[in-house]
Amino acid sequence: MKVHLRVLLAATLASATTGCESFLDINDNPNQQTSVTPDAQLATALVTTAANYNGNLGENNYNSYSSFAVGYWGKSGTVSGFSSEQTYNYTTNYYSGLFNTTYDNLNDYNLIQQNGSANGYPNHAAIARIMKVYNYLLLVDQYGDVPYTNALQGIGNTTPTYDKAEDIYKDLVVQLKGAVADINAAAATGRKVSSEDVVFGGVMSRWKQFANSLRLRILLRESQVPSLKDYVKSEMATLQTQSAADGFITTDVVVQPNYSTNAGQQNPFFTRYGYAPGAINPTSEYSFVMPTNYIIRQYESNKDPRITQLYTVGKRTVDGKAVPQYVGTDLGETSPPRFVATDATVGSRFLVSNANNPAGGTFLRGANAPTVLMLLAEHKFSKAEAETRGLFTGGEAAAKVDYLDGIKASFLQTYRLGNAAPTTLEANPASTPQVPSTNPVVLAYEKYIADNVGNPLVDYDAAISAGAELGKQSVIIYQKYLAENTVASTEAWDDYRRTALPKFTVSSRSASPRPDKLPTRLLYPQTEVSTNQGNIPTGTTQFTKIFWDVVD
Numbered sequence: 001m002k003v004h005l006r007v008l009l010a011a012t013l014a015s016a017t018t019g020c021e022s023f024l025d026i027n028d029n030p031n032q033q034t035s036v037t038p039d040a041q042l043a044t045a046l047v048t049t050a051a052n053y054n055g056n057l058g059e060n061n062y063n064s065y066s067s068f069a070v071g072y073w074g075k076s077g078t079v080s081g082f083s084s085e086q087t088y089n090y091t092t093n094y095y096s097g098l099f100n101t102t103y104d105n106l107n108d109y110n111l112i113q114q115n116g117s118a119n120g121y122p123n124h125a126a127i128a129r130i131m132k133v134y135n136y137l138l139l140v141d142q143y144g145d146v147p148y149t150n151a152l153q154g155i156g157n158t159t160p161t162y163d164k165a166e167d168i169y170k171d172l173v174v175q176l177k178g179a180v181a182d183i184n185a186a187a188a189t190g191r192k193v194s195s196e197d198v199v200f201g202g203v204m205s206r207w208k209q210f211a212n213s214l215r216l217r218i219l220l221r222e223s224q225v226p227s228l229k230d231y232v233k234s235e236m237a238t239l240q241t242q243s244a245a246d247g248f249i250t251t252d253v254v255v256q257p258n259y260s261t262n263a264g265q266q267n268p269f270f271t272r273y274g275y276a277p278g279a280i281n282p283t284s285e286y287s288f289v290m291p292t293n294y295i296i297r298q299y300e301s302n303k304d305p306r307i308t309q310l311y312t313v314g315k316r317t318v319d320g321k322a323v324p325q326y327v328g329t330d331l332g333e334t335s336p337p338r339f340v341a342t343d344a345t346v347g348s349r350f351l352v353s354n355a356n357n358p359a360g361g362t363f364l365r366g367a368n369a370p371t372v373l374m375l376l377a378e379h380k381f382s383k384a385e386a387e388t389r390g391l392f393t394g395g396e397a398a399a400k401v402d403y404l405d406g407i408k409a410s411f412l413q414t415y416r417l418g419n420a421a422p423t424t425l426e427a428n429p430a431s432t433p434q435v436p437s438t439n440p441v442v443l444a445y446e447k448y449i450a451d452n453v454g455n456p457l458v459d460y461d462a463a464i465s466a467g468a469e470l471g472k473q474s475v476i477i478y479q480k481y482l483a484e485n486t487v488a489s490t491e492a493w494d495d496y497r498r499t500a501l502p503k504f505t506v507s508s509r510s511a512s513p514r515p516d517k518l519p520t521r522l523l524y525p526q527t528e529v530s531t532n533q534g535n536i537p538t539g540t541t542q543f544t545k546i547f548w549d550v551v552d
Helices: 018-024 038-053 062-069 083-087 097-118 122-143 165-185 204-222 226-246 268-273 293-301 305-309 376-388 395-415 440-451 473-483 489-499 526-535
Strands: 073-075 253-255 289-291 314-318 321-325 371-374
Touching: 038 062, 038 097, 038 122, 038 253, 038 371, 062 073, 062 489, 073 083, 097 122, 097 526, 122 165, 122 204, 122 489, 165 204, 165 226, 204 226, 204 371, 204 376, 204 489, 289 293, 293 305, 305 395, 305 440, 371 376, 376 395, 376 473, 395 440, 395 473, 473 489
Parallel strands: none
Antiparallel strands: 073 289, 253 371, 314 321
């Protein structure tokens, strides 16, 4: 593993509060202990995770890679390149930055955990413990076996051995349980968490809920592995018992360090695909990607109003005339639509929230918009799947409620404006579609449900069961796929490999020999091949499955 001696400049964001000012200029050397206190490090680490997950420039964020892999994005005709995205022919240099930037971030959390435990910051240490799980989960789900037991030792071990992905997964559950126990046991005299917590603002009960929701994500990943069924069943039962006191997330989990329109302080995804600070024209990358025809059809064919918040209306030539409509591309298309006003066919792009369109732009809703770490919709759909499959108690009745709440949470997230509070079902009294509401977003959700009675892609009762064990998994995963579009593409890609759902259109130029014409993982980066090749698992290719990938 490459040893990183770097100045931590991943999150140069400003804040008026002392706790957040400190994360602007910390120089961290992950290869030695630091005298910087955990409260001065936490905000930087959290903002870095957000950027790694959804926004870093180049091949350094998870959601950009996953958005192409899982059929949300295609290449526009405005630019050349993107051959790996069109052919699924990955190399050791493809998105190679993910591996090292994630380990850099893990080093930050490791220091916070160690210093916090030793110096009277128990809650900071617990947060770092949870975020280490979050980051290791990202690594394992894209690479499989990775350094774990002997990792994060700096110059003490520059070539750590690799642990089995399945073993790491089991320990991640142990770590989450331990973090919750640490929070419960934190002494009243321990240093309180305050504004440096740019996720929950120091509300430790919400960190416990996040830990529980991460446990559910992990256990669902493992749930279809035959050898792990008894283990998963037992852990699910334990999780339900613990959740009675601590619960699960009730809002989107987001990072918000007071993003603003100043240089170096914008939401990272907006900076990359929207507008640079002070710019009057969008970035070049805004025109490089476009929605696929597949994802556009899913919204249009189901009368789904969320599409109006996602993409611009393009135009397509029909009978010699340019007709306004949503225009996408097919994966691997050799001549995709371009974004040139003189073209008869103009592709659709991400809709941007701005002064001219304050009500739109889910993906690019503003420079000050928060960055999502976990959607409430994802959790609701995960809980519904666990219930319909008998992994949680409640059965089909509970599953249907959570399924509908998952769709509603997606509507609330899709339509949320600017820097508004994260999505919460509790803030909108209609928790089921039968309850009247004057909230226009809830009304739009209710119309969507009413317009699709009998449609098995929306109507839970009409959905076709994939078998007694899997319940209504197919419709749950389908709606989860729509909810996670671009905002949480990584989770959609993981769910596809776990369930083989939904059956999205695959690139016609795919080089994959698999029946579904898709890869199954990323290759270890060239930096790791060059510095730690002796420990890299042998025989791995981009078609080597992650251990939980058992359904084709």
